[in-house]
Amino acid sequence: MNILVFAGTTEGRLLIETLLDMKKVSVCACVATEYGKEILEQEPGENLEINTGRLTVEGMQQLMARGFDMVIDATHPYATLVTDNIKEACHQTNIKYIRLLREKTQFGSDCVFVENTDAVIRYLNTTEGNVLLTTGSKELARYTEVRNYQERLYARVLPMEPVLASCNELGFSGRHLICMQGPFSCELNVAMLKQLNCTYMVTKDTGTEGGAYEKYQAAQNAGATLIVVGRGEQDCGMSLPQVIQEINRDLAMPELADWFPMFINIKDRNIAIIGAGKIASRRIRTLLQFSCNVRIVAKEIPEEIKQMINEYVNIDEKAGLNRSIELLEKEFDMEDVNGAHMVLAATNSREVNESIGIQCKNRGILVNVADKKEECDFYFPGVVIQGNLVTGITAQGKSHSLAKKGSEVIKKALRDMD
Numbered sequence: 208m209n210i211l212v213f214a215g216t217t218e219g220r221l222l223i224e225t226l227l228d229m230k231k232v233s234v235c236a237c238v239a240t241e242y243g244k245e246i247l248e249q250e251p252g253e254n255l256e257i258n259t260g261r262l263t264v265e266g267m268q269q270l271m272a273r274g275f276d277m278v279i280d281a282t283h284p285y286a287t288l289v290t291d292n293i294k295e296a297c298h299q300t301n302i303k304y305i306r307l308l309r310e311k312t313q314f315g316s317d318c319v320f321v322e323n324t325d326a327v328i329r330y331l332n333t334t335e336g337n338v339l340l341t342t343g344s345k346e347l348a349r350y351t352e353v354r355n356y357q358e359r360l361y362a363r364v365l366p367m368e369p370v371l372a373s374c375n376e377l378g379f380s381g382r383h384l385i386c387m388q389g390p391f392s393c394e395l396n397v398a399m400l401k402q403l404n405c406t407y408m409v410t411k412d413t414g415t416e417g418g419a420y421e422k423y424q425a426a427q428n429a430g431a432t433l434i435v436v437g438r439g440e441q442d443c444g445m446s447l448p449q450v451i452q453e454i455n456r457d458l459a460m461p462e463l464a465d466w467f468p469m470f471i472n473i474k475d476r477n478i479a480i481i482g483a484g485k486i487a488s489r490r491i492r493t494l495l496q497f498s499c500n501v502r503i504v505a506k507e508i509p510e511e512i513k514q515m516i517n518e519y520v521n522i523d524e525k526a527g528l529n530r531s532i533e534l535l536e537k538e539f540d541m542e543d544v545n546g547a548h549m550v551l552a553a554t555n556s557r558e559v560n561e562s563i564g565i566q567c568k569n570r571g572i573l574v575n576v577a578d579k580k581e582e583c584d585f586y587f588p589g590v591v592i593q594g595n596l597v598t599g600i601t602a603q604g605k606s607h608s609l610a611k612k613g614s615e616v617i618k619k620a621l622r623d624m625d
């Protein structure tokens with residue numbers, strides 16, 4: 208089973224460790240930063256691949272096109288934008304999405320709960336006293352809206368060069384900036400609160416793994432008030448044991464294929480290809496290696512296809528083959544598929560392809576619609592021929608690039624065969 212994990216968090220690391228201990232599981236882990244990679248502390252090996260860098264939705268889709276059984280989103284509970292992007296990419300590529308979410312911390316009613324950073328700033332502006340900010344560097348700029356922020360606020364951030372620079376730029380420096388990597392024990396938090404004389408501490412609900420409970424205890428011990436910023440809409444998800452249970456259930460299920468390979472005799476059968484672009488020409492090249500009659504219909508037929516046809520006509524003549532290869536340079540109409548046993552709709556017009564699909568189905572002609580798998584009666588496989596061996600491979604419409612890779616592997620394997 209191939210699992211794509213968006214990680215970079217403690218629970219992501221725990222999940223990956225558990226997955227790598229399971230048999231039959233390969234993991235591709237995506238982390239946004241080098242720091243996230245360090246958290247992982249895992250050496251890439253046969254069952255683990257690590258990708259570093261922030262991906263766009265398109266980048267995620269491209270990666271997912273390699274064919275994964277599921278995607279587990281173990282990004283930070285406050286990383287709402289990344290989560291939206293991962294969900295969108297899963298939706299586009301039709302891959303199962305699971306949100307791994309840390310459990311919420313059980314804070315007492317002596318905390319102040321606010322919905323977002325705006326609300327923290329509003330609240331702090333109604334109070335006095337020093338504040339220890341433990342919400343990270345990303346939203347630090349917003350906190351400059353707190354009155355006397357350079358005197359009142361103390362920021363605790365990760366010890367990374369760019370983070371330090373941006374904090375300094377905002378006016379957080381010297382005693383007011385603590386660059387340190389957690390985990391922070393209750394005692395350490397208490398010591399910091401006391402040393403800096405803080406009466407407030409701001410945190411997100413980063414869950415047990417994020418040390419939120421240690422902050423709560425510390426605030427209580429140091430006589431400070433903990434201000435908790437909510438998670439917004441990110442409340443739905445599974446815990447780590449639930450995710451593992453789900454994967455184990457999927458592993459136990461037999462994998463049933465929907466597409467059965469079948470070899471049919473197309474000698475002297477009529478095959479019509481509508482369109483003569485990049486996709487059609489790839490398929491024409493494949494079909495010409497079979498003994499079927501071929502009719503190509505396209506508004507414009509590129510010179511290279513005409514040349515390819517001429518070469519085949521010559522080969523056919525020499526070999527005494529009596530099949531027809533026709534080129535019709537015209538706008539498509541339904542007359543063009545009269546007598547066809549099989550049709551490939553590969554124009555660049557959705558409307559034309561859809562209409563070809565519908566009309567062929569109505570007339571009982573097997574049809575392939577290159578831009579919409581749901582409208583296909585059959586898929587065009589990756590075809591490799593060597594002597595009497597004919598192979599066709601499909602990834603069942605789940606990953607076109609996987610089908611392509613499979614064909615390449617077969618081609619090489621057959622070439623290397625004695």
Ligand SMILES: C[C@@]1(CC(=O)O)c2cc3[nH]c(cc4nc(cc5[nH]c(cc(n2)[C@H]1CCC(=O)O)[C@@](C)(CC(=O)O)[C@@H]5CCC(=O)O)C(CC(=O)O)=C4CCC(=O)O)c(CCC(=O)O)c3CC(=O)O
Pocket residue numbers: 272489490575576577578579580581583585586587588589590600601602603604605606607608610611614615
């Ligand atoms: C379902 C199927 C139906 C059918 O057409 O028969 C289909 C559908 C679609 N393909 C799309 C895209 C791409 N397909 C390829 C490659 C191949 N696609 C092939 C077959 C199939 N493609 C059928 C079964 C697939 C399966 O087995 O899983 C191969 C095997 C045979 C061949 O085409 O010759 C050949 C690889 C073999 C080789 O190269 O050797 C590439 C890569 C490339 O071109 O380099 C891309 C672009 C990159 C990408 O998206 O990954 C789109 C979106 C179009 C859009 O966005 O407009 C759809 C529409 C949809 O999914 O609904």
Ligand SMILES: NC(=O)C1=CN([C@@H]2O[C@H](COP(=O)(O)OP(=O)(O)OC[C@H]3O[C@@H](n4cnc5c(N)ncnc54)[C@H](O)[C@@H]3O)[C@@H](O)[C@H]2O)C=CC1
Pocket residue numbers: 481482483484485486487504505506507508537538539553554555556557559577578607
């Ligand atoms: N199944 C697959 O593997 C893939 C499918 N596609 C899809 O396949 C389709 C074709 O892609 P390309 O070959 O790259 O397009 P293209 O733009 O290279 O070629 C389109 C062809 O259709 C012809 N055409 C357009 N309207 C026509 C009409 N009314 N009558 C006759 N001919 C007409 C044009 O003359 C041209 O030859 C697109 O819809 C694309 O989304 C794209 C990538 C891979």
